[in-house]
Amino acid sequence: MLHVNENYAKIKPTYLFAEIAHRVSAHLEANPGAKVIRLGIGDVTEPLCPAVIEAMHKAVDDEAGRAAFHGYGPEQGYAFLRDKIAKFDFQDRGIGIESDEILVSDGAKCDCGNIQELFAQDVKVAVGDPVYPVYVDTNTMAGRGDIALLPCTAANGFVPMPSDLPRGVQPDIVYLCYPNNPTGAVATRAQLQSWVDWANANKALILFDAAYEAFIRTPGIPHSIYECDGARSCAIEFRSYSKTAGFTGVRCGYTVVPKGLCAYAADGTSVELRPMWTRRQTTKFNGASYITQRGAEAIYTPEGQAQTKATIDFYLGNAKLMRKALEELGYTVAGGEDSPYLWVDVKGDSWEFFDRLLKRANIVTTPGAGFGKAGEGFIRISAFNSRENVIEAIERLKGVL
C-alpha cells in the first residue's frame, strides 16, 4: 500500500493570506466600489528596468535562430552570470567569493526550501519568531518537528542573539534573514559576527537569507554574511533578484556555498556541502531560464545598476513617508529604513487593528500574528506600491488613527 509522507499533515495551514483575502472580499461585498489600497503585499509593483528588458528581448531573439540558440544550460547557471555576481556582489565589495561558489536558481524561495534536503532528518533547527514561513514548513515537511524559536522583540531590537536561544537548546542550523521579513530589522556587523562565532564554535550552520540586501543604505550594515570573519566555514547565503530588480515574475536568485564548508557524517568525518548542493541541483533542477539569466546579467551593467538602484530608492521613499506619518501619529515603527517592510507596534491585537484599517480606511495590511506568536501586536506594511497610493493611504491613516 502506498503510504504518504505524513509530515505534510503537520504543517500549519497558512491561513494568513487566505484569511486576509477572505476578509477583504467580505468588506468589498459589503462596500461595493470601495477603493482598497493594498499595503499588505510583498510583491513588487514597478516594472523591470530598461536594461533588463533590452537584454531579455535580445535573449528571446537568440532563441529564435539556430546559431545563438541555447538549450539545456548548466544547472549551476551560466558563467556569464556567475562571474558577474562574484565580481559585483562580492569581490568589488572586498568579499572573497568565487564564481564557482555561486549556484544560480529560479529563486531564493526554492533554494531556501530545498537546502534542508542536504541534512540529516534529526538536525535541530532554529528560526526567528516572527518568521518567513518557508523555513518552518519545509523542515516540518521533512519530519523536523521540534523547531526552536528565537523571539524577535522590541527588547532585542528584533535581532535575537545566540543568548536568546531557549535554555538547553543547541541548534545545528539557524536561519537568519536580514534585512528581515517581516520585521524590516537589520543586523549590525557585530551582531552577525556573534552568530558566526557561535556557529563555528558549535559546528553549526547559518542559513543566511539576504533577499532584501539591496535595500540597505546605512553605511556599515553588512550586505552579506561573508563580511564576517569565519563565515565561509559556517554559512550558506541566499540571494534573490525578486526585490532587487523586480524579478518576482521572471524568477532568478542564487545560493552561495563556499568551498570547504562542511557538515559531518554520523561517524564524525566531514562532508563538503558544495558538491552536495551541486548534486541536488543537477539531479532535481535543470537551470534557470536562459532569458531570465540574460536579464539578470543586465542588472550588473552600469545602466542596470543605476536603474535598479533608482527603483529601490523609490520604494525606500515610500517606506520613509509611511514611517514618518505613523510616527507622527504616535506609533513605534521598526524597519522601513534599510528594508521595504515597516513593522508597526499597534498597541493591541493585530487582527483587530487589521480590521479597523480595512473597515475605516479601506487599507489592507498584514497582521503580524500571521508570522508567528511574537508577531502579535504588530502589523507589517509593505512599501511596494505606487507613490500615489502611498500618499492616499497616509491621508486615510491620518483620518482614522
Added chain:
Amino acid sequence: MLHVNENYAKIKPTYLFAEIAHRVSAHLEANPGAKVIRLGIGDVTEPLCPAVIEAMHKAVDDEAGRAAFHGYGPEQGYAFLRDKIAKFDFQDRGIGIESDEILVSDGAKCDCGNIQELFAQDVKVAVGDPVYPVYVDTNTMAGRGDIALLPCTAANGFVPMPSDLPRGVQPDIVYLCYPNNPTGAVATRAQLQSWVDWANANKALILFDAAYEAFIRTPGIPHSIYECDGARSCAIEFRSYSKTAGFTGVRCGYTVVPKGLCAYAADGTSVELRPMWTRRQTTKFNGASYITQRGAEAIYTPEGQAQTKATIDFYLGNAKLMRKALEELGYTVAGGEDSPYLWVDVKGDSWEFFDRLLKRANIVTTPGAGFGKAGEGFIRISAFNSRENVIEAIERLKGVL
C-alpha cells in the same frame, strides 16, 4: 553537530556524460581539428518556433510597464496556460482532465525529482532498466535504497509488464516513461492498461513520464496514461515542453494530479495527493517565469501547433534516415519511429562500440550501459541534430561499420 543526509553518498556518481566528455576531449587532443558529430545528446538543436518567440517578446514588453506587469504568479501556473493545456492536450483528445488538475512548473525533471517527497520513506519503488537516472537518484537521495528493476529487453520489446516484476517484489510506485528514454520504445494501450489494472488492484501508483509524447505518430499509441480506464485513480503524469517545443533552455512543463487520486496514511485512511502536491509547490516553488508561460501558451495557437509539429516531423525525419541506414548495415534498431531516440543493438560491448565510432568516424553516441545493466550491448542515438550532420554521420557510419 550538523549531520548530513548520508543517502547522498549512496548515489552512483553519473560518470556517463562526464566519461563521454573525457573520451571525446582525449580524442580531439589526439586528432586536432577532427569534425566530431554529436549524436549522443538529448538536447534539441532547432530554435523556438516563431509563434513562441512572438509571444515571449510580447511578454517581455508586459514586464516593461506598470499596467501589464506580472509579479508573483500562482505557483500552480497561470489559468491562461492551464486552461489551454486542459483543452488541447486532454479534452480535445477525449481525455477528462480539468485545468485545476494541472500544475505548471519549470520542467518535468524538477517534478519527476520532487514528486517522491509526497510519499513515506519506506515505499517500494520500481523503475525500468535501462532508465532515466533521475527516478533512481532522487529516491536514493531520499533514503529509498532498494529500488526494483524491470528489465527492458528485446524479448519484451523494451516494454516490461507487471509480470516482469522480480518474484516477491510488490512495488508501491512504478515509474513508466513512454515514448521511452533511452530505448525509444512506445507502449500500446493494452500494455498501459495492464499496468493501470495492476496498480488499481495493488493500491500502487504509476508515475507516468510523457516527456516525449509529441513524437508519437502511430495511430492508437496512447499519448497519455489517462487514455486507459481507471488511470485517474492510480496515476500522475508528467509533461514537458522541452522536446515538444524546444524549451530545454526556457524551462516549462507540467504535472497532472487527478482529483480524487489518493495514497494512504499508516492507519489506512486515504489522503488525496493533489492538495499535497499543491502544498509542495506553493511551499518550495514560486511558479514558472511569466515570459516562459506566455511562450508555452503560444504553442496552442494554430500557428504554434503547426510550427512545433513541423519541428518534430523534422527530428523524426532524422531518426528515420538513421534507422534505415543502420538497418541496412545489418543492425537491429528499436525506437526512432515515435521517438527521437534510436536504441541500437551493437552485438557487443557498448563502450567498445562507442570508442570505435568515435575513433574511426568522429561520431559521439551514448553507450547504453550508462543507463543501467540491461543497457549493455546497446547504444543510444539521438535525432536532435541538423539534417546536414545526420546525412554526414550516415555516410561515415557506412564507411566504418
